[in-house]
Amino acid sequence: MRITGDGIWGPPRDHDEAIRVLRRAVELGVTFIDTADSYGPEVSEDLIREALYDGRGYGDVVIATKGGFTRSGPNQWAAVGRPEYLRQCIRMSLRRLGVERIDLWQLHRIDPRTPRADQFGVLREFLDEGLAAQVGLSEVTVEDVKEAQAAGVPVASVQNRYNLGDRRAEELLDYCTDQGIAFIPWAPVDAGVLARPGGPLDAVSRAHPGATTGQLALAWLLRRSPVMVPIPGTSSVAHLEENWAAGRVELTDDEYEALTKAA
Structure with a gap:
């Protein structure tokens, strides 16, 4: 997220340093990099490919991305969960990252204006069609995760704000721990x-x-x-x-x- 411009909009101020950050991360042993199509938008995914793509993929590095947020300007975000839009999101991420399957594709936000069953249904379709190896959710509650699971979605990860000073997702973390679901705190x-x-x-x-x-x-x-x-x-x-x-x-x-x- 931070290798883009101010407001998570546009290119980074120092393109070469952004490339060095990505390559140094892998040199250190990082095997998981999280991004989203809305970072830039598109800028972060493009930089990841430029820095790390070896012509076939990313080796042992898991590239997770997200879709479901549209951008109209710096620091502006709007959730869109219509199945046709989410399908466009994952296909464009596949193209930008240069892969045939996303390691982990996450719904960036549940769109309150779109039936939840439709959003969870398209996640299941991404798995069935081989567009994603695993799927996850972002900024959700325990009830959201359970609803997705009941809809047949094997939730592999949850991404919520969580840190030592902000523990609002405590119940969710405990549920993920019990379920063996990766908890990715931003x-x-x-x-x-x-x-x-x-x-x-x-x-x-x-x-x-x-x-x-x-x-x-x-x-x-x-x-x-x-x-x-x-x-x-x-x-x-x-x-x-x-x-x-x-x-x-x-x-x-x-x-x-x-x-x-x-x-």
């Missing part, structure tokens, strides 16, 4: 007031010299559930490497509990 580093000087993250950081509060927030997420797949966005190699290093930070039981209670 804005995973945004810990808000908990990251301020003198706050809980700052206090824990004293026992981890060199670790940033952002790294500690990611470390907490990674410990929170085995189905957790954080997607911290960035537009710089330096920030990417900082985020990646969070995987080496290990919280003690007391630190983990203190941060959990603080939120």
Whole structure:
């Protein structure tokens, strides 16, 4: 999302750095990259192909994308869930990414103006037709996921805003953990007031010299559930490497509990 222009609109200010970010991520060992046709729009998918496509695909890297949001300008988003539009979304993503099947295609938002059965039905069709290997949902509730499952959709992933300071999706995360559904938190580093000087993250950081509060927030997420797949966005190699290093930070039981209670 962050390798596009301001407002998630247009090309990045530094095209070459965006390409370096993508390639460095794979060099570090990243095997999951999340994007959407609305990022740019189209810009993010185009950059991913330019940076990582090897002529046949993306090797061991899973490229997940999303559809169902239209864009009319910077920071402007409108959900459209009509089956014919969602079908256009996935076919255009296939073309831009240069693949015959999307590894993970996610409904970016459930459109309240379109029958939900129609939206869930087309997800099932994408699987049956081989357009997507797996499908997921974004910004949903437990009831939404259950409804999709009841409609015959094997929900592989859920993508909701969730971080140490914003725990509104707690019930959903617990359901995903029980069901073995990947939980992909967006804005995973945004810990808000908990990251301020003198706050809980700052206090824990004293026992981890060199670790940033952002790294500690990611470390907490990674410990929170085995189905957790954080997607911290960035537009710089330096920030990417900082985020990646969070995987080496290990919280003690007391630190983990203190941060959990603080939120």
